[in-house]
Amino acid sequence: MESMLHISTLHYMVLSAALFLLGVIGVLTRRNVVIVLMSIELILNAVNLNLVAFSHYWQSTPARMGGGALALHGQVFAIFVITDAAAEAAVGLGILIAFFRNKETINVDEVNLLKW
Amino acid sequence: MNPVATPFFFYLLAGTMLIGGILVITRRNAVHSALALIIALLAQAGLYLMLYAPFVAGVQIILYAGGIMVLFLFVIMLVNIERTQKERQFNKQWLVGVAAAAALGGLFIAIYTKGKGIFPGGGMPPAGLEGQNTQNVGVLLYGQYMFAFEIASLLLLVAIIGAVVMAKKRI
Numbered sequence: 001m002e003s004m005l006h007i008s009t010l011h012y013m014v015l016s017a018a019l020f021l022l023g024v025i026g027v028l029t030r031r032n033v034v035i036v037l038m039s040i041e042l043i044l045n046a047v048n049l050n051l052v053a054f055s056h057y058w059q060s061t062p063a064r065m066g067g068g069a070l071a072l073h074g075q076v077f078a079i080f081v082i083t084d085a086a087a088e089a090a091v092g093l094g095i096l097i098a099f100f101r102n103k104e105t106i107n108v109d110e111v112n113l114l115k116w
Numbered sequence: 117m118n119p120v121a122t123p124f125f126f127y128l129l130a131g132t133m134l135i136g137g138i139l140v141i142t143r144r145n146a147v148h149s150a151l152a153l154i155i156a157l158l159a160q161a162g163l164y165l166m167l168y169a170p171f172v173a174g175v176q177i178i179l180y181a182g183g184i185m186v187l188f189l190f191v192i193m194l195v196n197i198e199r200t201q202k203e204r205q206f207n208k209q210w211l212v213g214v215a216a217a218a219a220l221g222g223l224f225i226a227i228y229t230k231g232k233g234i235f236p237g238g239g240m241p242p243a244g245l246e247g248q249n250t251q252n253v254g255v256l257l258y259g260q261y262m263f264a265f266e267i268a269s270l271l272l273l274v275a276i277i278g279a280v281v282m283a284k285k286r287i
Contacts, residue, residue, distance in 0.1 A: 007122050011126065014224075020224075021220060021224070022134070025214060027213075028213025028217065029141075029210040032146055034150075035146055049160060049163060052163075052164055069252075075249075076257055080261075080268055082175055086183065090278075098282045101285070105199075106195050107200070108207065109208075
């Protein structure tokens with residue numbers, strides 16, 4: 001019970017793992033390309049949560065071990081991951097529009113233009 | 117400033133995020149999925165605030181909930197067809213997919229139960245830190261991570277050009 005009431009880094013990691021798994025299930029099972037892309041966003045967000053949680057943990061370690069109040073590397077990395085997510089969403093949705101123009105569908109199972 | 121009722125807010129936001137995530141991967145209508153994802157992203161911004169990361173929380177709301185999700189909703193409006201909602205939502209390999217995800221989940225559970233002792237407590241950073249969070253993140257971004265920052269801007273440029281080339285009918 002005590003461990004339930006004291007929120008530690010592990011709590012955030014478990015939540016992040018659960019979100020990651022939800023994203024993986026979405027990517028592997030859905031047929032709608034838009035929802036597959038949204039599941040990828042879920043995965044990236046799970047990673048971001050982990051990074052920021054570790055950054056918080058890192059700040060509570062003493063400065064002589066590389067921690068301290070200025071150890072915000074996890075947060076900086078989370079910003080880079082958000083940038084990547086924006087680029088990925090833009091390119092992915094562009095490909096989706098091009099695909100929809102060609103085949104009039106947004107079903108993953110019918111994405112086989114490159115299949116020989 | 118010390119946080120108030122941390123466990124309550126953590127479990128509230130975590131529950132909101134998990135319910136949002138489940139709704140994203142189960143809804144038939146893509147617009148409902150997008151709205152559930154926005155709810156989950158806003159809850160995650162709250163978790164960032166609890167982790168003393170106000171700048172990342174702001175970026176999350178402005179860029180993710182405000183930018184990327186608007187892009188998603190626009191594309192849903194462009195390509196949404198009634199037929200998609202009527203046909204089967206899950207592909208033929210869904211059982212394999214769920215099994216693979218369950219295996220990955222078992223791995224996570226094994227690692228986290230074994231490695232529980234590595235993370236003793238959350239530990240609170242010294243007071244007065246969050247007031248300078250944006251400044252400190254900026255110093256890191258423009259100092260130590262200058263090169264990565266420039267590469268990220270190049271990546272965004274490439275993504276813009278790629279998206280325009282992909283989505284344009286005739287160049």
